[in-house]
Amino acid sequence: MMENSFSVMSQRLKSSIIRELLRDTGVVSLISFGGGAPDPETFDREALAEISKEVILKEYIFALQYGPTEGDPILKDEYIKVLKERNGIDNLKHENILITTGSQQALDLMGRIFLDTDSYVIVGHPVYLGAISAFRAYGPKFIPVEIEEDGFNVNQIEEEIKRLDQKGELKKLKFIYAVPNFDNPSGVTLSLEKRKALADLAIKYNTLIVEDDPYGELRYEGERISSIYKIAEGHNVVLLNTLSKVMSPGLRIGLIVGEPKLVSKTALAKQGVDLCTPGLTQRIAARYLQKGTIFERINETVKIYRSKKNKMLNALDKYVKINGAKWTKPDGGLFIWLELPKKFDTMEMFEEAKKAGVAYIPGAAFYVDDRKSSEMRLSFCLPSEDEIEEGIKRIGHLLDTYR
Structure with missing residues (x-):
């Protein structure tokens, strides 16, 4: 098919950076904080x-x-x-x-x-x-x-x-x-x-x-x-x-x-x-x-996610020791937004993160311009609490190494 056969609209289409980044993260040893997929154990x-x-x-x-x-x-x-x-x-x-x-x-x-x-x-x-x-x-x-x-x-x-x-x-x-x-x-x-x-x-x-x-x-x-x-x-x-x-x-x-x-x-x-x-x-x-x-079921789901969120927040306090780092403490939902000093580039770090056995979504994915970003989105809904603890520990080590 000739390249010029495609419509202008089709030429604007881009593959989801999240799906591309997480394409090969199905490895058993890799802990993923990437997607926003619900915990299957919450399904009735x-x-x-x-x-x-x-x-x-x-x-x-x-x-x-x-x-x-x-x-x-x-x-x-x-x-x-x-x-x-x-x-x-x-x-x-x-x-x-x-x-x-x-x-x-x-x-x-x-x-x-x-x-x-x-x-x-x-x-x-x-x-x-x-x-x-x-x-x-x-x-x-x-x-x-x-x-x-x-x-x-x-x-x-x-x-x-x-x-x-x-x-x-x-x-x-x-x-x-x-x-x-x-x-x-x-x-x-x-x-x-x-x-x-x-x-x-x-x-x-x-x-x-x-x-x-x-x-x-x-x-x-x-x-x-x-x-x-x-x-x-x-x-x-x-x-x-x-x-x-x-x-x-x-x-x-x-x-x-x-x-x-x-x-x-x-x-x-x-x-x-x-x-x-x-x-x-x-x-x-x-x-x-x-x-x-x-809604009875949702109450149980909320208990599960609340515990996972708190586990991640506690792990961030424990393992992320970078001066100037901060993160949101959400009242609900599935995500925590981690901000690092500007010298960090979380897109550049991503491949090293996967080698270290952990995945996140680089902040650059969530901006409409082409900026570099020192931020990352962490999803706590899918991993177990033990995986959350270990995954944040790996991120902490990664940040120390990158710094």
Whole structure:
């Protein structure tokens, strides 16, 4: 095939740096803090197996057939209950919800319906790599803003919005992308005050917030904070959610919550992508939610992850003795963000880390520019507590050697 046969959009596509970096990390002796895969022991395997059999045998007409693009009506009913019970989001109807094939598809659909090559997107710095990969395919310009201890620098966001307004380009700002709960990669939580400020900015400048909340149920300390969607009563906010971290990523269930017009437009885009999310996995998820045991299960998952997080924090205190090193202490989620002095280059160190039997994700992967980074993302959800202790010990030795 001739190289010039590929579309402009296809030429923007890049392989996930995380998948490339972790391609050969399946070695038994290697301890990986790389991916964000849940601990398989948190999956309710027996219950899901029983439900799967029931669904296939008794609900095969729906489950094994093509389904509506918008999603399984029964799953929507259950999601509406969950969003009301857990998030206090009221008055949702089926027209407000689109079921997607995982939250990654939801991100791609946001790019598909909003972004052009002259568009702007405001993102945190650092920012979730999966979102950047999804949005970058559509060729927008990214406007990065600083992530502080309590989330976005909201003043900087307003300054950037005003700058666009002065240039007559405010309409080209398509949305602000936010992961308010236990941000990936930083682990930072956006404060209530900043959530309110962001909601106000969205109304004031008539722009959109894409609120991505895959980790909200995985809170280990502190009180739940209202979503931006709830604070804004759904105005100028679209909420993305998923069952991947609380039920199973293999089911590939995500959702988009927004105004009916937005959801309808997104459904049209989804028709051209995959017609519909698989009915089988949707119905299994719906029947599992109906059992009402998911939040008891999440409580047990939270205990497991809280213990692993504390193990990693204690190990960092014990083994990382570099002057100027610091790391986040997240209230939930799956990640700790380790910052080292500027003389360290965590991308350069990566191959040596693998030789030392440990893997992480270099910070450079989470920036929209081509900067070098002295940071790394550490995921504590998959390794055992013994592996966490040993893996951080190996990182400590690696840092001493590199220094």
